[in-house]
Amino acid sequence: MRNKQKSWAKLWLLLPLLSLLIALSACGKNIAQEDVVQRVKKTNEITWGVKSDTRLFGLMNIKTGKIQGFDVDIAKAISKEIFGDQVKINFVPVTSNTRLPLLKNGNVEGLVSTMTITPERKKEIDFSDVYFNAGQAIIVKKGSKIKSVKDLTKGTKVIGIQGSNSVDNIKKAAPNTQVLQLSDAAQAFTALKSDQGDAMTTDNGILYGLVSDDPSYQVVGGTFTSEPYGIGINKGQKKFRTAINQALKTIEKDGTYQKIVDKWFKKISGFDGSVVK
DSSP states (O other): OHHHHHHHHHHHHHHHHHHHHHHHHHHHHHHHHSOHHHHHHHHOEEEEEEESEETTTEEEETTTTEEESHHHHHHHHHHHHHHOTTOEEEEEEEOTTTHHHHHHTTSOSEEOSSOBOOHHHHTTSEEEEEEEEEOEEEEEETTOSOOSGGGOOTTOEEEEETTOHHHHHHHHHSTTSEEEEESSHHHHHHHHHTTSOSEEEEEHHHHHHHHHHOTTEEEESOOSSOEEEEEEEOTTOHHHHHHHHHHHHHHHHTTHHHHHHHHHHTTOTTOOGGGOO
């Protein structure tokens, strides 16, 4: 009898803890699955995940402490189109490795982060229509014997970015080269400049942003894949996805999209504007 009483006592002591865990679990689940459109209209605040280390698309301005770039301006434009000019727009820095967990945990409402639409990613999240048509390429130091991805043969080393599909692509395009993976584009470019690799690969728009800061490197060989960027959102957010797609059509039609394109890419030497939607 005493053993039963002790067991019941232990159970009653555990009940508050179990209730708290269940509540926290439910709370975390609801944040990601709540209707984004309704929540933003209620709070008048939206949070996007963007890159903060990728020149042209999303780069932290040390002087202002703000992230600036093409993706940031696209996020601002569609936010105002959907929710009005007075909506508060927040930005959370993400990397190729962290962006999906942050989205799925409800830390951000959406991702505008140089993310290619792929069949594998579509199993985890939903995407908007394409807002930027990129293509994978490589950069090398000027004077390098490597002129295209075909020159990445046995004995060469190429630097890629963790969490990016560019790593899988380069392994297919140049199966005999050695691939070194680093966490972001800035680290990868630093590694290239310190001779840790013979070339670096990622999407061409990102690469042109890097070489615009250091003309001793160049993009060579053109693109060897198609990398359509989409805005990533959680599964089940049909209303939000529809609103984003309509906003993209509107800013393209009224000229806002082209103004953003010109602002970030018009002065980039060698960049082929035909990859932009």
